[in-house]
Structure formats: structure tokens, C-alpha cells
Amino acid sequence: MSMDKSAIEAIQAAQTVADLTLALKDAELKTPLAAVPDNFRLSSLEQYLPGRCRYRGTMETVALDDFTNYCEEFSAAGAACFVDPQKMTARSIFNLGDIVEPGHADFSAKLSLVKTAEYSALLDINGSRSNQKTMAEFLEDYQDSIVCYAADGEAIPNSKAIAAVRRLTIEASRREDHESQDFKASRSALESIEARSEHGLPAGFRFECTPYNGLNIRSFELRLSVLTGGDAPSLIARIKRLEAQQEEMGRELQEKLASAFSGTDIKTYIGSFAA
Incomplete structure (x- = not known):
């Protein structure tokens, strides 16, 4: 069949x-x-x-201490921590292994630091046009973290600096030059506009805060300028050396993690890893 x-x-x-x-x-x-x-x-x-x-998965947190405690608990030979200073994040992989005995790289912990309220407010006002009311309220809300100073670097009481921002006087002056000769005539005009305050307008201020929970307190220098071109004056505060400060915060995070993991098998690197 x-x-x-x-x-x-x-x-x-x-x-x-x-x-x-x-x-x-x-x-x-x-x-x-x-x-x-x-x-x-x-x-x-x-x-x-x-x-x-086998044990695997990803733990995620915004708390630096909880991240380091968890990493210390599951530290193993071949484990590594990768720090991204631009995003202020870190990722530890516990079963990464090595070239001879590679692991699955699917058991990890991730840290994502969150900006504090003070640092977020500082970044929001940095470089943006603010009217007198907005700038004065910012100085009032965070006056415990602010030290205002004049153009010569001398400190100004915050109450005086806030009053100066609230009451600005715009002064305009114009000068014209005329010249007449037999075969030509010329005319030039120079106009200047200046913002003044009877209370003494601050040239800038220092803002101290903890940028991310778990990092050290930092002092940010801001330059204050007044724009007089519109119907009402605008104020702009700019942070000096902001990029350098951000790089330093990234290195600080890497150093804190390296110090926390000094007694473990976890090695720290600047960068990222994809399996």
C-alpha cells in the first residue's frame, strides 16, 4: 500500500x-x-x-542613593556602569560578563536624575525676554537663593534690586549735526536710549541651588540686561558658562558613582552601551 x-x-x-x-x-x-x-x-x-x-529585568529610579544601594546589592564580576553626562543618566548592567564569558546583558538598573524646582526655574528664565513683573516676581520667589550685585561687583540688597526692576525710567536723547558748504550739505543724527532706576539697577546676580537631587550645591552667575526697543522695557538674564557648568555636573555624577562603587566589582564609564 x-x-x-x-x-x-x-x-x-x-x-x-x-x-x-x-x-x-x-x-x-x-x-x-x-x-x-x-x-x-x-x-x-x-x-x-x-x-x-535566571534573574533579569531593569530597575529604574530618580533617586541617586536608591540606585547606588541597588547596584551594590547586585554587584557581580563583569558588571559595568555607563554614565551619560548630557542626559544626566546612568545605567548599570550586572550580567554583562566579559569577552571570554559574555553575559546576556539583560539585568540592569537605570538612574535618571530630575532637575530640582529651583534649577528648572533658573533654566526657564535663562535667555528669555521677561517683562518687569515677571523678572521681579522671579527675584522675589527665589530671593533666599539670590545675591544681586552692581556693575562694580558690590552686593545690592535684594529688596532694593527688586524695587529697581519694578520701576524703570527710560531716557532718550538725540543729537543732530548739520554742515553746509557751497557744493554739499550733510546731516547726521545720533539717538541713544538708556534705562535707569532710582533704586540702582543690578548688573547681575548669583543663584545658588542644588541642580539635581544628590549633587552638590552650585552657584550660577547671571548677567542682567535691559532691552528698550519696544513699547515697554524687557529684561534678559543669561547664565554665564552654562555649558561648562553642565559638563562639570556630568563629571560630578560620574565621580560620585565611581566613589560609591569603589568597594564593588562595578566599573564606571562615560558613555552608553547597547547589547
Whole structure:
């Protein structure tokens, strides 16, 4: 009796599954696998076991202390921490392994520092045009963190600086020069506009705050200028050397993590890692 094509294929599939099952058994894998007759793909049976075959997953936090404590608890040989100073984030991979014995790199912890309210407010006002009311309210809200100073660097009481911002006087002057000769005539005009305040307008101020929870307090220098071109004066505060400050904060984060992990197997690097 002859067999049709489908019967022959079914017998071949059954034999192939039996051979694959025997091969998987001989391999002594930590994760149980079964061969199923669906294009002979391999399916994991881990989900049917009482527990996982190995520990893995990602822990995420915004707290520096919780991040370091968790990393210290799961520190292992071959673990590494990668710090991104631009984003103020860090990622520790515990089962990274090495070149000889590489790991799966799927057990990690991620730190994402969040700006404090004071630092966020400072960045919001940096470089933006503010009217007198907005700038005065900013100085009032954060006066405990602010020290205003005049053009010569002498400190100005905050109450006096706020009053100066609230009450500005715009003075305009114009000068014209005329010249007439036999064959030509010329005319030039020079107009100047100056903002003044009877209370003494500050040239800038220092703003002290903790930029990110877990980092040290920093002092930011701001230059204050007045624009007089519109219907009402506008004020602009700009942070001096902001990019340099941000680079220093990134290095500070890396140094704090390196110090926290000094007694562990975790090594710290500036950069990122993708498996």
C-alpha cells in the first residue's frame, strides 16, 4: 500500500521532532526547550516553571542613593556602569560578563536624575525676554537663593534690586549735526536710549541651588540686561558658562558613582552601551 505525500511529511516531521528533543536533552540546557512541529521552531517552557531560570529585568529610579544601594546589592564580576553626562543618566548592567564569558546583558538598573524646582526655574528664565513683573516676581520667589550685585561687583540688597526692576525710567536723547558748504550739505543724527532706576539697577546676580537631587550645591552667575526697543522695557538674564557648568555636573555624577562603587566589582564609564 502506497502512502500519500502528506503522510510521508507527517512521519518525517515526527522523526525530526524526536531527534531535536533528544539533542536538546543531551545539551543539558539551563532553560528547558521543546521542539514543536511548526517549522521546527524552538519554544521555551520557562513560563510553565515555578520560577525563572535566571534573574533579569531593569530597575529604574530618580533617586541617586536608591540606585547606588541597588547596584551594590547586585554587584557581580563583569558588571559595568555607563554614565551619560548630557542626559544626566546612568545605567548599570550586572550580567554583562566579559569577552571570554559574555553575559546576556539583560539585568540592569537605570538612574535618571530630575532637575530640582529651583534649577528648572533658573533654566526657564535663562535667555528669555521677561517683562518687569515677571523678572521681579522671579527675584522675589527665589530671593533666599539670590545675591544681586552692581556693575562694580558690590552686593545690592535684594529688596532694593527688586524695587529697581519694578520701576524703570527710560531716557532718550538725540543729537543732530548739520554742515553746509557751497557744493554739499550733510546731516547726521545720533539717538541713544538708556534705562535707569532710582533704586540702582543690578548688573547681575548669583543663584545658588542644588541642580539635581544628590549633587552638590552650585552657584550660577547671571548677567542682567535691559532691552528698550519696544513699547515697554524687557529684561534678559543669561547664565554665564552654562555649558561648562553642565559638563562639570556630568563629571560630578560620574565621580560620585565611581566613589560609591569603589568597594564593588562595578566599573564606571562615560558613555552608553547597547547589547
